[in-house]
Amino acid sequence: MPLLEVDNLTQLFSGLCAVSELKLCLEERELVGLIGPNGAGKTTVFNIISGFYQATQGEIRFQGRNLAGLKPHQISALGITRTFQNIRLWKEMSVLDNILVAQHYHLGYGLGGLFFRTPRYLKREKDIRIRAFELLEIFKIDQFAEEKPTNLPYGMQRKVEIVRALSSGPKLLLLDEPAAGLQATDVNELITLIRWVFDQFDLSIWMIEHQMKVVMSLCSQISVIDFGSLIASGTPEEIQQNQEVIKAYLGDEQL
Numbered sequence: 500m501p502l503l504e505v506d507n508l509t510q511l512f513s514g515l516c517a518v519s520e521l522k523l524c525l526e527e528r529e530l531v532g533l534i535g536p537n538g539a540g541k542t543t544v545f546n547i548i549s550g551f552y553q554a555t556q557g558e559i560r561f562q563g564r565n566l567a568g569l570k571p572h573q574i575s576a577l578g579i580t581r582t583f584q585n586i587r588l589w590k591e592m593s594v595l596d597n598i599l600v601a602q603h604y605h606l607g608y609g610l611g612g613l614f615f616r617t618p619r620y621l622k623r624e625k626d627i628r629i630r631a632f633e634l635l636e637i638f639k640i641d642q643f644a645e646e647k648p649t650n651l652p653y654g655m656q657r658k659v660e661i662v663r664a665l666s667s668g669p670k671l672l673l674l675d676e677p678a679a680g681l682q683a684t685d686v687n688e689l690i691t692l693i694r695w696v697f698d699q700f701d702l703s704i705w706m707i708e709h710q711m712k713v714v715m716s717l718c719s720q721i722s723v724i725d726f727g728s729l730i731a732s733g734t735p736e737e738i739q740q741n742q743e744v745i746k747a748y749l750g751d752e753q754l
């Protein structure tokens with residue numbers, strides 16, 4: 500059974516067809532890409548999968564389960580987490596709290612634990628903190644754990660978002676333009692980090708990215724959409740040589 504099946508997915512916005520009869524499959528332990536011109540519908544696909552939009556038509560199945568009608572927190576609890584094209588961190592909370600709050604969605608204790616601080620609650624809370632710190636260390640942002648995210652450079656905020664998405668142990672991690680706004684040296688570091696994450700964790704990664712260096716060096720398969728429709732899918736080499744893709748998109752992008 501595929502990890503994720505996107506079937507006949509269509510999203511209309513008052514007459515505009517942002518995603519059109521899209522059909523895609525993702526297997527377990529895959530690192531794959533989604534590319535296409537601005538406004539092609541890439542973020543909309545992620546917004547539907549993660550429960551932020553309800554599709555006009557079509558079906559998404561995750562590990563065989565239909566995701567229709569589920570809220571974002573329910574989908575994240577099932578094992579799909581994401582980052583956002585426009586970073587969405589809670590500005591008033593510290594970096595560490597941003598991560599801890601996200602993890603509380605996944606805890607197995609009720610409000611009783613929270614109020615009465617049962618041993619089980621305290622043990623879980625300790626484990627979660629240790630895990631969050633481990634991830635922050637790996638991403639070299641542990642020294643900023645108590646900082647507000649807005650005090651950090653953009654590149655670090657992107658890392659905090661990735662740590663937050665990883666902290667609950669997802670089976671599928673959706674990255675929406677993780678390299679956007681990064682300096683060239685930070686892009687190289689990001690490529691190494693994403694590769695490391697993929698090697699270390701038992702998950703699949705699906706990333707949207709305009710920086711071809713990132714997609715082409717990391718992804719085994721790439722899907723290309725234009726005006727909401729799939730126009731090609733294949734290996735990085737196949738995609739780079741596909742005439743329709745070159746015409747619709749790659750002609751303008753730096754390879």
Ligand SMILES: Nc1ncnc2c1ncn2[C@@H]1O[C@H](COP(=O)(O)OP(=O)(O)OP(=O)(O)O)[C@@H](O)[C@H]1O
Pocket residue numbers: 512515517535536537538539540541542543544584
């Ligand atoms: N909530 C919404 N309401 C109305 N239109 C929307 C909404 N979200 C997206 N759109 C429109 O749907 C189309 C696809 O947008 P989307 O953000 O998915 O593109 P994208 O491929 O992610 O582009 P980019 O590379 O610029 O991020 C665009 O025309 C956009 O304006």
Ligand SMILES: [Mg+2]
Pocket residue numbers: 541542543584
């Ligand atoms: Mg987008």
